[in-house]
Amino acid sequence: MQYSVEPGLYAIGQPDAESDVFVTANYKLSFDILRKSLKGFNAWILVLDTKSINVWCAAGKGTFGTDELVRRINEVQLHKVVHHRKIILPQLGAVGINAKAVQKQTDFKVYFGPVYAKDIPEYVNAGYKKNDKMRLVKFTMLDRLILTPMEINPAMKRFPIFALIVLLIFGLQPSGILFKDALSGGIPFLLLGLMSILSGAFITPVLLPFIPFRSFAVKGWITGIISTYIMMKTTNLDILPAVSSYIFFPVASSYIALQFTGSTTFTNMSGVRRELKVGLPIYLVFTVLSVMLLLVYKLFQWKVL
Structure with missing residues (x-):
């Protein structure tokens, strides 16, 4: 059951100091879905240690949380990797994150992206703005x-x-x-x-x-x-x-x-x-x-x- 990714900072494509930083859990399926959705992008993926639990469940349990996000940002020295001060988190992780506390402790502003990773390209192309479809969880x-x-x-x-x-x-x-x-x-x-x-x-x-x-x-x-x-x-x-x-x-x-x-x-x-x-x-x-x-x-x- 060790279906996990080592926490840390990963490169997608050929990112530079201006590339977006997306945050996810170290549950391998979550990481793979995000990586697939970012195909063609030059971006950074910051992986938190959620004990191999997906974003939504980890946010509820506290492992996808403010303290872990702050710790991981500092550990990878993200301020030296990118010039901007913006990180993009999945919307379903919002329950575990205090955005103001993260910005106060790291100087990085938290943006909550779409519910589904597949909507990230549309979200980025729209100027980092979500429409109603991107906020809705389907559960048919x-x-x-x-x-x-x-x-x-x-x-x-x-x-x-x-x-x-x-x-x-x-x-x-x-x-x-x-x-x-x-x-x-x-x-x-x-x-x-x-x-x-x-x-x-x-x-x-x-x-x-x-x-x-x-x-x-x-x-x-x-x-x-x-x-x-x-x-x-x-x-x-x-x-x-x-x-x-x-x-x-x-x-x-x-x-x-x-x-x-x-x-x-x-x-x-x-x-x-x-x-x-x-x-x-x-x-x-x-x-x-x-x-x-x-x-x-x-x-x-x-x-x-």
Whole structure:
């Protein structure tokens, strides 16, 4: 996963002391896209150390930030490389940069360029002015669909642990663990688990703007409760496992959907923090309640209660 570029100053073409300076992250894909967009230009690229994270995410995490930009400008002695005092940053990095502080500490004035690197030639030719198209982030259904494997993959990596817990709970008997009971009782829960991953990591992102409410957690819960209801129509669970399912799987879908905030234009860092502050305690309480109901169900099976 070392998909990174060494931080520092790079030349595109044959730049001189009057050439533009563009700033990017040291995530190799970000660097390559910028380099490709500057084909035919004579320019400098200043690469910040964002720990191999793209500009947008790094700006939110603070690695594409004021301190790193100032440090890198001073380290490469940019004032000796160019005569002008202008640096051009991607618009999506603005959240992490205090332009006034950068200018005060380095004497370089920060300009925020277009959202997409492919628009840089048009931006430069227009006298470093952006039109509305250059300020707009597109996030179509196809864009969201392309990102869903990145959400499904980590969820599926955790699924074997969930499956093991479920099979242990349903297979556990006073005489030991019975494989037949584990499968007959656990398979509906495993299918519900797969459905919650599908609803949280695929359905919610794809249908994001069409699902009511702004909160990702609520959107994920809505798709989760609907998918759980549909799946429950195909199963024949006893009352306690059914209630446990309606409690757990919608919040599982909600939690998975909340992970998509790192890939979307629909929210910001403060919004994510608010959702986590409210959502995490609810996820914990509902999970514990769901497990307790299953344990009570097992005790009834064993005729302890």
